[in-house]
Amino acid sequence: MTQPKEHIIDIKNLSTNRKEKVPCGSKELVERARQQNKSEIIDQYKKDYPVGPHDQPQSMCPAFGSLRVGLRMNRVATILSGSACCVYGLTFTSHFYGARRSVGYVPFNSETLVTGKLFEDIKESVEKTANPEKLDAIVVINLCVPTASGVPLQLLPKVINGVRIIGIDVPGFGVPTHAEAKDILASAMLKFSKTEIANGPVEKSLQQRKSLPLVTLVGEVFPLDPMSISSMLEPLDLEVGAIVPTRQWRELYTAFEGTVVAGLHPFYTSTFREFESVGKPILSSAPVGYEGTASWLERLGNTLNISEKKVNKAKDLVLPLIKQSLQEKKLNGNVTLSGYEGSELLVARLLIESGLAVKYVGTACPRTNQSKLDEEWLKQKGVSVEFRASLESDLQAIEEYDPDLVIGTTPVVQHAKEKAIPSLYFTNLISARPLMGNLGIGSVLEVIGDAINNGKRFKKMKKFFSGVGDGESSGVWHPFGEKNAKFKELISEKKLATNKVTKEQVKC
Ligand code: SF4
Numbered sequence: 001m002t003q004p005k006e007h008i009i010d011i012k013n014l015s016t017n018r019k020e021k022v023p024c025g026s027k028e029l030v031e032r033a034r035q036q037n038k039s040e041i042i043d044q045y046k047k048d049y050p051v052g053p054h055d056q057p058q059s060m061c062p063a064f065g066s067l068r069v070g071l072r073m074n075r076v077a078t079i080l081s082g083s084a085c086c087v088y089g090l091t092f093t094s095h096f097y098g099a100r101r102s103v104g105y106v107p108f109n110s111e112t113l114v115t116g117k118l119f120e121d122i123k124e125s126v127e128k129t130a131n132p133e134k135l136d137a138i139v140v141i142n143l144c145v146p147t148a149s150g151v152p153l154q155l156l157p158k159v160i161n162g163v164r165i166i167g168i169d170v171p172g173f174g175v176p177t178h179a180e181a182k183d184i185l186a187s188a189m190l191k192f193s194k195t196e197i198a199n200g201p202v203e204k205s206l207q208q209r210k211s212l213p214l215v216t217l218v219g220e221v222f223p224l225d226p227m228s229i230s231s232m233l234e235p236l237d238l239e240v241g242a243i244v245p246t247r248q249w250r251e252l253y254t255a256f257e258g259t260v261v262a263g264l265h266p267f268y269t270s271t272f273r274e275f276e277s278v279g280k281p282i283l284s285s286a287p288v289g290y291e292g293t294a295s296w297l298e299r300l301g302n303t304l305n306i307s308e309k310k311v312n313k314a315k316d317l318v319l320p321l322i323k324q325s326l327q328e329k330k331l332n333g334n335v336t337l338s339g340y341e342g343s344e345l346l347v348a349r350l351l352i353e354s355g356l357a358v359k360y361v362g363t364a365c366p367r368t369n370q371s372k373l374d375e376e377w378l379k380q381k382g383v384s385v386e387f388r389a390s391l392e393s394d395l396q397a398i399e400e401y402d403p404d405l406v407i408g409t410t411p412v413v414q415h416a417k418e419k420a421i422p423s424l425y426f427t428n429l430i431s432a433r434p435l436m437g438n439l440g441i442g443s444v445l446e447v448i449g450d451a452i453n454n455g456k457r458f459k460k461m462k463k464f465f466s467g468v469g470d471g472e473s474s475g476v477w478h479p480f481g482e483k484n485a486k487f488k489e490l491i492s493e494k495k496l497a498t499n500k501v502t503k504e505q506v507k508c
Contacts, residue, residue, distance in 0.1 A: 036150025052388020065181030082143025214241030216258030219265030228437030339426030362389025
């Protein structure tokens with residue numbers, strides 16, 4: 001789901017009496033937020049989530065990441081505070097992804113925003129919602145406008161009737177991707193639970209485990225991936241602990257029991273900081289493909305001082321299977337790949353090991369300490385890796401490398417389809433599949449192989465439909481094959497009205 005590039009929010013009477021429209025992410029909104037006591041959080045976000053060539057989100061509303069993390073948790077309610085249009089989009093998307101639960105919303109108008117009544121309304125709604133029979137925690141998310149106008153969620157009570165209250169600011173200015181918004185909520189919860197651990201005994205996890213040393217996983221991975229990792233840990237006498245973002249509040253305590261934290265997804269900057277603050281080592285990258293899995297097991301062994309013999313045993317159990325699967329699924333062709341999920345570099349590694357020539361990897365996420373290993377590996381293979389990649393650079397890569405397959409976001413896939421290049425949507429078709437260990441090889445490579453094989457069919461279709469539904473020949477109101485004379489006129493008028501062309505350009 002992507003939103004138009006010039007995503008405009010309406011900030012009526014924010015601090016003045018004017019009605020104005022400011023693109024989200026604009027310097028003006030940031031300034032307003034600073035004037036409203038949000039400087040500290042904005043500076044922190046600036047450090048954690050440095051912006052790239054573009055300072056506005058180019059993908060879906062970033063707050064979706066936090067919303068999703070909250071909605072996936074049991075016994076946690078989520079309340080949004082923001083413009084109705086933003087909340088509509090966010091709830092629509094959450095239900096599209098199968099949230100199957102209500103999202104709370106506290107509406108506002110110019111008056112409640114300016115007088116501070118909105119904060120009182122949020123407080124009232126939190127108090128009404130805080131039912132300890134049903135809930136462990138309530139998450140309140142400030143979207144762009146309430147953040148810019150300084151709605152002070154930090155002043156909400158920390159606990160009501162035993163229900164924890166987590167208030168976070170997730171504005172489009174300051175949080176460039178929905179991936180990083182996941183980090184904001186995950187780390188806020190970890191911080192809260194860390195204080196609870198420090199203050200006394202906490203509830204035990206409900207999950208059955210073998211009492212072996214735990215490995216905490218960080219990353220919203222496909223459900224089969226922790227199972228793959230679990231089988232790799234068995235010969236090392238380790239087991240999978242909590243998976244952050246967690247599904248239950250108690251699992252947050254378990255997360256701190258991990259002897260090591262596996263940063264499967266590299267963009268959880270603030271989350272890693274919480275673990276580092278209590279001395280937990282972070283293991284970069286993930287057991288993906290042959291070399292990725294070998295290196296992950298070796299580094300895990302080194303971090304925990306596990307004997308080489310044991311590590312070799314773990315490697316011997318999984319690596320030959322991976323090698324065999326990769327040989328069986330051998331693929332051929334050139335690929336460009338981009339996305340905003342944060343797992344793009346890992347997927348690219350797997351594709352290269354399967355025989356594909358990956359020319360370009362663009363990720364909307366920033367370069368972090370945890371992505372260095374994968375970046376180096378890819379660069380050694382001659383891949384152009386771009387962090388905070390813009391839509392423009394993803395499209396440019398298609399022009400430059402003339403790929404056989406494009407994996408990307410909606411507008412990238414649309415561009416590729418118009419050029420009759422087989423293309424796959426990263427979020428729904430690639431990142432929603434297992435990726436780790438031997439189980440990760442079959443499904444992803446199968447869908448990619450099928451897509452590449454469709455190349456000839458695409459070219460045939462393009463030839464067959466050539467000129468139909470394109471430019472002056474588009475529309476269903478005129479006989480087939482006849483150009484719609486009015487079309488050019490209409491478009492020219494529109495372009496003139498929006499100053500996109502001059503009169504001279506229209507004439508030609
Ligand atoms: S809250 Fe999200 S949708 Fe609304 S203006 Fe901000 S970035 Fe855009």
